[in-house]
Amino acid sequence: MEIVKWKQKGVLASMLAMSLMLAACGGENASNTESETASTESKTEDVKLVLNWFPKSQHGGVYSAVEENAFEENGLNVEVEPGGPQVSPIQIVAAGDAQFGLAHADQMLIARNQGIDLVAVAATMQGSPQAFMFHKGEGIQDFEDLNGREVFVQPGITYWDFLKSKYDLSKVTELGYNGQHVNFIDNKTSVTQSFLTSEPFFMEQENVPVETLLVSESGYDPYNVVLFVTKDYLESNKETVQKFVASYVEGWESYEDSAGTINEVIVEENPNIELEALNFETETQHDYVYGMDAAEHGIGYMTQERWDTLKNQLLDIGLLEEDFETSDMFSTEFLPEHH
Template sequence: MKILKKIRLSVMGIVLFLILAACNGQESSSSKKEEKNSTENDKQEMNDVKIVLNWFAKSQHGGLYAGIDKGLFEENGLKVTVESGGPQVSSINIVASGKAEFGLAHADQIAMARNEGIELVAVAAVMQGSPQAFMFHKGYGIKDFEELNGRKVYIQPGIVYWEFLKNKYDLSGVEELAYTGQHVNFVDDMDAVTQAFVTSEPYFMKLDGIDVETKLISDAGYDPYNVVLFVSKDYLEKNEKTVRAFTKAFVEGWNLYKDSYEEINKLVQKDNPDIELESLKFESETQAEFVYGRDAEEHGVGYMTEERWATLIEQLHELGLVNEIYDAKEIFTTEFLPKH
C-alpha cells in the first residue's frame, strides 16, 4: 500500500509538472506572439510622408535634416522622404496634386495660390522675415529706394517685391535688366544693382574679392515669411494627427540645428553636392537672425501672426496678385506648433 501511494504521488507530481510546463510554454509563446504583434503594429504605425523643398537643399532646410538625422520624425511615427526643389519644381502644385503631403514655399506664393483654386494652410514659418535684398558695390549703396533711379537694376521679371517697390515708389528712372543668376555685368559696373539674398550672394562676391553691401527689401515694408511649411487644406482636415507630429519634429529639428549646423550641413551637402560647406556655414550664420530672432525669440521657431498674414494679403490684393481680400486665418494656423 505504501508503495502504491508513493507511485500515485509520483504520477501526480509528473502530471502537475507537465501541466505547469505546458502553461508556461503557452504563456511564453503567447508573450512572444504579443511581442511580435506589438513590433508589427509599431511598424504599421509608421506613416510614410514626403516633403518637397522650395529649392535645392541648403541651410534654409537645415532644421528638417536635423530632425531626420536625430530621429525626431521617427519618434513621432513618421518616415520622411525629401524631394528636392529647383527652378522647374513647384512644391505648391505637387502638394496640391496629392503627390506629397508637405511642402516649403514663401508666404506670398501660398497666399497667391488661391487664385488658382489651391487652398493651402501654413503651419510653421522657418524665417520670420525675408532675406531678399538689393546688392551694391561697397560705397555705392542707397538709403532710400528712390535712389535706384538712374541706375541699372538686375531683377527677375515679375518678382513680387519688385512690383511692390514700383507701386510704392517712383522708379521710372530705373534701367531694368533681367536677372539671370550671373553677376558678370554687375561686377564690371560700379553703379549697378542686383537682386540678392543676404544669406548667399555676398559670400560669393567675397570669394571673388569684391566688397559689397546690401539693403533689405523689408525696409520698404514688404516682408513675407520665408520658407514656410504648408499642407493642403484637404489633407489637414483628414490628417490632423500627422500634421501635428510632423510640425513638432520639424520645429524641434530647427532648435537642434541652431548649435549643430556644421554637423548637419554635411548631410545637406550630400543632397546638394554642388554647394560648398563654407557657403552653407555662411548661410547658416546669416540666416540665424531670421530663424531664431524677431518674434521667434519670444514665441519659438515657426511662429506666425494673423497681422503679418493679413498685411501680406492686403499688399498682394493692392498689386492685383490676389483676387480678393480674404481672412488670414484661412491660410495659416499656429495650432500645431510646440509650446514654447
C-alpha cells in the same frame, strides 16, 4: 508493482500535458510580442516634405530633425525632396504627391487666389532676407536710386511688382536674373536681386566689395520658408501635423547649437554648395529664425496682422483678385508652447 507503473504513467501524462500547455502559452506570448512589435512598427507613418530650394542652411532645422531622430521619435519617417527652379512645392503638395512643403508667404497667398487652399503651420523666417545687391560705393540708399541703372531681376517676382507700384522706377532697365553674376560683376553700376544670406558671401569670395538694400525696408516683408499643408490634409490628419511641427521646431532648436555638424550633412546632400557658404548663411539668417517675434514667442510664430498686411499689399498691386480672410491660411495651434 503494477500500481506503481500506472502511477508513473499518470505522472508522465500530467507532465506531458503541462509541457504542451506551457509550449502553447509560450507560443502565444511570442505571438503577442511579435504582434506588439509589428503594431509599433506600423505606427511609424511615411510622409514627404518638399523643400523650396536645393538643401541649404535655411533647411537646417529639417536636417537636424532627421539626423537627431526628432521625426523618428514622433513616429514619422520623413522623405525630404529637394526643390529647385523647376520644382513647385505648392503644386506637388496640392496634387497630393507630398504632405508637407516649404514656400514663401506671398507664394501661398497667390496660390489661394488660384483656388489652392493651403495652411501655414510654421514660419521658419520671421522676415525676408531678399535684397538688392550693388557695388560698394555706388551710393544707393533708397529704391528710387535704382533709376538709371541696369537691374537684374527675375521676371514676375512679387516684390519687384510691389516696388514698381510704390516707387517711380520707370528709368530702370530690367534685365532677366538667371542666378549668374558675371554680368553684374563686370557692370559696376548695375544692381542685382539677391539673398542677404547668400550672394554677398559669393562676392566676397570673388573679391568684389558689395552693399545691399533690403526689400523689407520698403515695407514688403513676407514670412519666408513657411511650412505648409493643404487645408484638406490638415482637417484629416491633425495628429500627424502636430507631430511634424513639433519635430520641425525641435530640429530648429537643436540646429542653433549643432549647425556645424548639420551643415556637413547638408553639403553631402547638396555638393554644389561649400561648407563656408553654409556657415555664412547660418550666421546671417540667425536673427530671422531665432530673433524678431520668435525671440518672444518661439520658432515658427506668425500673426494675423502680418498676413493681413501682406494680403492687402498684394490686393493693392492686383496680384490678388478678391479679398478673403487670412485666418483660414495659417495656424499657430500646432506650435509648441514657448517658455
